[in-house]
């Protein structure tokens with residue numbers, strides 16, 4: 001749906017479509033080199049599916065296999081393909097700074113449970129190094145992957161954003177430094193603006209730009225995740241803000257749909273399926289299968305006092321559950337203390 005308004009200024013949208021966008025229409029894109037059809041997906045979804053197919057076939061993130069798949073055929077609408085093709089090298093390292101990194105990273109977030117952030121960040125780097133080995137782009141992609149991962153677990157939005165910010169900080173240590181604003185700071189400013197603001201189509205988010213740079217797009221998407229009730233609202237909001245509408249809608253919509261699958265209208269899913277001839281359900285299922293394999297080897301968070309947590313337990317008496325419960329209580333206690341101090 002974002003293709004309808006990608007590259008638009010917000011004021012151009014009602015002029016082109018006769019009012020705010022509330023559903024699929026044939027995209028009016030006179031500035032695009034391509035013709036776009038009703039409900040046709042853009043490079044975000046094409047790239048995401050490419051990464052997903054590679055992970056499903058290899059059972060892990062394999063940077064050379066992803067590079068090989070990118071070289072196979074042009075990704076319609078992705079501006080980096082020709083440059084990538086010219087390099088023609090499976091070990092190529094690219095230095096793009098745009099939303100191409102965070103927009104395709106959801107499969108890495110589905111693959112990795114949120115308990116092992118280091119592994120998630122390693123996988124994000126491997127999935128992006130061939131095109132976006134720049135610290136701001138890796139940081140943005142880490143934030144989005146972590147948010148998807150936490151959303152699947154049903155974490156609260158606060159916990160989800162905290163993990164995304166931690167991942168953003170870790171991700172910034174990778175890739176070539178580029179001096180872009182840290183996305184944690186941009187998100188902090190965005191959330192501050194949202195406090196008490198009227199939400200609904202056309203929010204006033206002055207100071208936050210729905211831009212094409214990864215630090216802009218990912219932080220805008222995370223603010224939408226915080227402020228919107230579900231995927232439908234976030235997608236319509238992103239679409240009506242213009243800019244890199246398709247990429248931001250796919251990031252925010254992906255996270256909120258993972259958190260609450262019912263918030264993505266079934267009608268839209270059916271329309272996308274019909275227009276593009278693919279079924280995303282088996283892809284999601286295969287990725288979820290790989291995730292549960294990883295989750296079986298997950299690191300168990302140990303509470304501050306494990307002996308106390310297990311006191312009185314006999315062998316086989318749900319020891320793992322006891323440890324997790326005690327850890328959750330610790331976290332709640334830490335949180336209460338933090339709020340009390342703050």
Ligand SMILES: [Mg+2]
Pocket residue numbers: 006244245246247
């Ligand atoms: Mg885009």
